[in-house]
Amino acid sequence: MLKLENLSFKVGDGSSELEIIDNVSLEIPDGSFTVITGPNGGGKSTLARLIMGIEKPTGGRILFNGTDITGLSVTERAKLGIGYAFQQPPRFKGLTVRRLLSLAAGSELPEDECCGYLTSVGLCSRDYLNREMDSSLSGGEAKRIEIATLMARKLGLAIFDEPEAGIDLWSFSMLVESFKAMSEGSHNSVLVISHQERIMQLADRMIVIADGKVRDSGTREEIFPRLMGEFNENCGFRGKGNE
Amino acid sequence: MMDKTDSGLLEAIADIHEIPEGAYSIRKNGETDSKRSTVNIEIIQKSDKPGIDIIVAAGTKNESIHIPVIITESGLEEVVYNDFYIGDDADVLIVAGCGIHNCGDQKSQHDGIHSFHIGKNAKVKYIEKHYGEGEGSGARVLNPVTVVDQAENSTCEMEMVQIKGVDSTIRDTKASLAAGAKLIVTERLLTHGEQYARSDMEISLNGAGASSQIISRSVAKDNSKQIFHPNAIGNAECRAHVQCDSIIMDNATVSSIPAITANCADAQIVHEAAIGRINNDQLVKLMTFGMSEEEAEEVIISGFLK
Numbered sequence: 001m002l003k004l005e006n007l008s009f010k011v012g013d014g015s016s017e018l019e020i021i022d023n024v025s026l027e028i029p030d031g032s033f034t035v036i037t038g039p040n041g042g043g044k045s046t047l048a049r050l051i052m053g054i055e056k057p058t059g060g061r062i063l064f065n066g067t068d069i070t071g072l073s074v075t076e077r078a079k080l081g082i083g084y085a086f087q088q089p090p091r092f093k094g095l096t097v098r099r100l101l102s103l104a105a106g107s108e109l110p111e112d113e114c115c116g117y118l119t120s121v122g123l124c125s126r127d128y129l130n131r132e133m134d135s136s137l138s139g140g141e142a143k144r145i146e147i148a149t150l151m152a153r154k155l156g157l158a159i160f161d162e163p164e165a166g167i168d169l170w171s172f173s174m175l176v177e178s179f180k181a182m183s184e185g186s187h188n189s190v191l192v193i194s195h196q197e198r199i200m201q202l203a204d205r206m207i208v209i210a211d212g213k214v215r216d217s218g219t220r221e222e223i224f225p226r227l228m229g230e231f232n233e234n235c236g237f238r239g240k241g242n243e
Numbered sequence: 244m245m246d247k248t249d250s251g252l253l254e255a256i257a258d259i260h261e262i263p264e265g266a267y268s269i270r271k272n273g274e275t276d277s278k279r280s281t282v283n284i285e286i287i288q289k290s291d292k293p294g295i296d297i298i299v300a301a302g303t304k305n306e307s308i309h310i311p312v313i314i315t316e317s318g319l320e321e322v323v324y325n326d327f328y329i330g331d332d333a334d335v336l337i338v339a340g341c342g343i344h345n346c347g348d349q350k351s352q353h354d355g356i357h358s359f360h361i362g363k364n365a366k367v368k369y370i371e372k373h374y375g376e377g378e379g380s381g382a383r384v385l386n387p388v389t390v391v392d393q394a395e396n397s398t399c400e401m402e403m404v405q406i407k408g409v410d411s412t413i414r415d416t417k418a419s420l421a422a423g424a425k426l427i428v429t430e431r432l433l434t435h436g437e438q439y440a441r442s443d444m445e446i447s448l449n450g451a452g453a454s455s456q457i458i459s460r461s462v463a464k465d466n467s468k469q470i471f472h473p474n475a476i477g478n479a480e481c482r483a484h485v486q487c488d489s490i491i492m493d494n495a496t497v498s499s500i501p502a503i504t505a506n507c508a509d510a511q512i513v514h515e516a517a518i519g520r521i522n523n524d525q526l527v528k529l530m531t532f533g534m535s536e537e538e539a540e541e542v543i544i545s546g547f548l549k
Contacts, residue, residue, distance in 0.1 A: 052531060054527055073530075074527060074530040074531055075530045075533060075534060075535050075536075078530065078531050078532060078533040078534075079533045082531075083531060084531045086524065086528060088524075089528070090522060090524035090525045090527075090528045091525075092525060092543065092546055092547075093460075093488070093546070093547050094460075094546035094547045094548070094549045095542070095543075095546040099546070103529065103532050103534075103542065104532050106532070106533065149532075153532070
């Protein structure tokens with residue numbers, strides 16, 4: 001279980017101080033599929049980066065399976081079983097997709113296992129195994145490989161930062177299928193930051209973050225109806241800002 | 244006779260442990276240690292200067308030639324001339340390379356002057372690795388000169404690698420391509436400490452349909468300095484692509500000066516050059532796999548230079 005206690009993240013100082021995350025407390029139970037949503041600039045990505053350890057909080061605590069991990073590095077948190085999929089996955093010249101998946105798994109992966117991960121994110125594995133994870137891949141391809149790297153790890157908590165951002169509609173449908181399979185199968189905790197109704201539909205728990213605070217949280221059945229009317233014509237969440 | 248140091252050097256530069264298969268010539272401390280010709284490949288000691296002539300008969304297929312050089316004597320300086328004559332339609336692999344183990348305080352230097360005469364329709368793959376080691380303060384210096392002359396429709400693929408331990412290197416490569424000839428040069432270089440590396444290349448595409456691809460990837464660490472200056476010259480209807488890509492770290496200096504020249508309106512020549520540090524997101528991504536920052540750096544560099 002992941003527990004955030006009064007977590008804060010401020011930038012700047014004095015009069016120009018800005019509260020990005022403001023005293024957030026929440027719990028992500030084991031085995032849950034949680035979607036965090038909310039307006040742009042509300043602090044969702046920062047919250048994910050704080051959990052992974054990429055940013056250091058200015059106040060509060062993060063507990064993972066009862067251990068205080070607030071002071072731990074990204075590497076140490078990764079070793080405890082936390083994984084993070086970037087909104088914009090970095091590219092690596094010379095690293096093949098197969099090598100990247102093996103690095104994620106922590107040991108050289110047999111070909112059929114790599115193929116399995118790629119297939120489950122909708123990529124034809126034979127075409128991709130030996131391709132380099134460089135800028136020759138489209139945004140959608142890179143994004144799906146990024147998700148496959150999390151599948152290749154044995155994670156207690158997998159965090160996906162806006163998996164839908166920057167990808168085409170077709171890739172998005174494939175992605176929804178991957179997450180659907182993930183939510184239906186047995187899994188450890190999954191935390192997805194998303195604006196997309198189709199991803200929210202998969203959640204068993206939802207958290208709405210706005211202005212650095214938890215504006216709402218609960219089961220999908222409770223939260224989802226309250227968000228209706230906040231979607232635009234493309235099923236994207238626009239939020240109502242400060243209320 | 245080979246000892247442990249020799250075998251280590253041979254493995255680092257040529258991936259060989261014992262006597263290689265096919266034709267070979269092993270040069271150690273300024274002298275030919277051993278050599279072997281085959282039915283199709285003749286290796287002849289030059290009589291007027293140090294070095295060998297390698298003559299590959301026309302039509303020779305799938306044979307290899309190993310010509311490693313090792314230097315374990317501190318203070319040895321040599322210039323060696325190796326001339327390759329590759330017959331028409333031949334298809335061969337040439338593995339060259341130089342390893343220096345310098346335990347002393349004097350400079351050890353090997354300047355290999357290689358010239359290739361590649362016949363019509365012939366295919367050559369040339370791999371050259373440079374490596375230096377040894378605890379001595381004596382510098383390890385390698386200044387290779389490579390001259391390639393390619394006849395019609397020949398293909399030459401050159402892989403030149405210098406990963407470790409060479410204090411100073413000035414590399415000079417010149418190639419001229421006849422109609423339909425193809426040249427691919429991949430250069431990979433890592434410098435560290437106070438090392439210096441310079442690579443000048445001049446590729447002349449002289450015949451219709453000639454093509455060339457020059458790829459240079461390098462990593463400069465510590466206080467090392469690198470200079471790249473490839474020039475692709477199109478004298479006919481041809482295609483060429485020059486790409487220099489460098490990772491810079493610490494207090495290193497990298498200068499990339501790709502040049503392209505067209506002396507014919509139908510020449511299509513492109514160059515790209517980029518120098519940059521390892522991006523922070525790349526490091527963080529690998530750290531989210533449980534690697535330390537140093538391990539992540541190592542993975543990024545070895546992938547980049549692969």
